[in-house]
Amino acid sequence: MPWSPHAALLRDLILGVLGTVAFLLDLGADLWAAVQYVLSGRYLWAALVLALLGLASAALQLFSWLWLRADAAGLHRSQPSRRCLALLHFLQLGYLYRCVQGFQQGLLAWRQEVPSEFDLAYADFLSMDISMLRLFETFLETTPQLTLVLAIVMQTGRAEYYQWAGICISFLGISWALLDYHQALRTCLPSKHPLGLGSSVIYFLWNLLLLWPRVLVVALFSALFPRYVVLHFLGLWLVLLLWVWLQGTDFMADPCFEWLYRATVATILYFSWFNVAEGRTRGRATIHLMFLLSDSSLLVATWVTHSTWLPSGIPLQILLSVGASSFLLGLLLRLVYYNWLHPSCRWEPDRVDGARDLLNLEGHQLPQNGRMTRLAQNFFLKAKDETAFLGKGEANGVL
Numbered sequence: 001m002p003w004s005p006h007a008a009l010l011r012d013l014i015l016g017v018l019g020t021v022a023f024l025l026d027l028g029a030d031l032w033a034a035v036q037y038v039l040s041g042r043y044l045w046a047a048l049v050l051a052l053l054g055l056a057s058a059a060l061q062l063f064s065w066l067w068l069r070a071d072a073a074g075l076h077r078s079q080p081s082r083r084c085l086a087l088l089h090f091l092q093l094g095y096l097y098r099c100v101q102g103f104q105q106g107l108l109a110w111r112q113e114v115p116s117e118f119d120l121a122y123a124d125f126l127s128m129d130i131s132m133l134r135l136f137e138t139f140l141e142t143t144p145q146l147t148l149v150l151a152i153v154m155q156t157g158r159a160e161y162y163q164w165a166g167i168c169i170s171f172l173g174i175s176w177a178l179l180d181y182h183q184a185l186r187t188c189l190p191s192k193h194p195l196g197l198g199s200s201v202i203y204f205l206w207n208l209l210l211l212w213p214r215v216l217v218v219a220l221f222s223a224l225f226p227r228y229v230v231l232h233f234l235g236l237w238l239v240l241l242l243w244v245w246l247q248g249t250d251f252m253a254d255p256c257f258e259w260l261y262r263a264t265v266a267t268i269l270y271f272s273w274f275n276v277a278e279g280r281t282r283g284r285a286t287i288h289l290m291f292l293l294s295d296s297s298l299l300v301a302t303w304v305t306h307s308t309w310l311p312s313g314i315p316l317q318i319l320l321s322v323g324a325s326s327f328l329l330g331l332l333l334r335l336v337y338y339n340w341l342h343p344s345c346r347w348e349p350d351r352v353d354g355a356r357d358l359l360n361l362e363g364h365q366l367p368q369n370g371r372m373t374r375l376a377q378n379f380f381l382k383a384k385d386e387t388a389f390l391g392k393g394e395a396n397g398v399l
Helices: 005-039 043-070 082-090 094-111 117-156 161-188 197-224 229-246 255-271 281-306 316-341 370-379 381-395
Strands: none
Touching: 005 043, 005 094, 005 117, 005 161, 043 082, 043 094, 043 117, 043 255, 082 094, 094 117, 117 161, 117 197, 117 255, 117 370, 161 197, 197 229, 197 255, 197 281, 197 316, 229 255, 281 316
16 A cells, blocks of 8 residues: 555654643642652652753753754754753753654645655654653663552552552653664664554553563562662672773764763663664574573572561552563564564565655655664664665666
C-alpha cells in the first residue's frame, strides 16, 4: 500500500501530542506526590522526588541546548534568538518548546496540499530529537521516580491514590518512550519498514514486562536496605559507564560533552538495554541481559538471607513470583518479536515504496538528523551496509 504523507503526518501529530500530554501528566504526578509528602511530614521523600526531577530536567535542557548549538546554521529558520532560546532552557522550558515547535512544523506540512520535501524532512528532524529527549527523560527521571514510589509503598504497606496514579503513568510512559524511540530509529533509514500495529503492541508489551522485574528488584532492595541502594547504583553505574566508554561513542558534536551522553546511557543500561556502537547487537544485548539478571539474582539472594518479609508485612515470595513470571513472559515475547514480527525479518535491500528518504539522493540540502541516523545505523547493521552502498553508488554516478 503506497505511503500517504498526509496520513503519516496526521499519525505523527497525534502521537506527538499524546507524548507531550504523557510528559505533562508524569510531571504533574511527581509534583503532586511531592506536595503530599510535604503535607504528611515526609520531607525526605519529597526532597528525593524533587532532586530526581531537578537533575533530570537540567540534563534534558542541556542536551537540547547543545543539540541546537550543533545544528547547521540556517536550519531552524523561524526560531527565536539564541539569547531567547538560552533563557527558555534556563527556565527548564526547552523540551516543551521543542514539542510545540515540532507540532507547528508537522501541522504546517499536513496543511499543504502537496507537502514539500523540506517541510517533511524538517518535521522528521524535529520529531527525532524529541523522541531522543523523551527517552532520556524517561530513564533519568521517570524510572527512578517509579522505583522510589514502589519502595515507599513496600515500606509503608499501602499506596495512596496519588501514588497509584504515578505508578500507572510511569509504566505507560516508559514503554511508550521506548516504542517511540524505536519507531524514530526506523524513520531515519529509508530501507526500514515501519512497525505495524501488531508489532508495536508486542514491542510495547515485552519492554514493559522486562522492565517491570528490574524496577521491582531495585525497589525491593531500596525498601529493605535504603542506606545501600545509592552505593549499589553507583557501583553498577561505574561498570556500565566503563563499558560504554570502551565502545568508543561519538554521539555529541562537542567531545567535551560526550561524557554527559555516556553517563546518561549508563543510567539507561542500569534498567534496560540501549545500543550505542556499531556491529552485531545480539551479543552485546545478551551480555547486558545476563549482567542485569545476575545482579538481580544477587539482590534476591540478599533479601532471602536477610528476611522473607518486607517492613510492611508483605511476603517476598509473592512479589518475586510475579517478577519472575513477568520476566519469562517478556523474554518469550521478545523472542517472538525478533523472530517473527520484527520488520527486519522482511528486510529487502531496495528502498521501501513511499518511505521518506532523509538521505536525499538527488540533493543533499534536506535536513538530516545525524545524531539519530548514527544510532539507527548502529542498531540496524544491514541498514548501515546499505547506506554505505548508496553513498558509493552516488559517488560513482550509479544512482
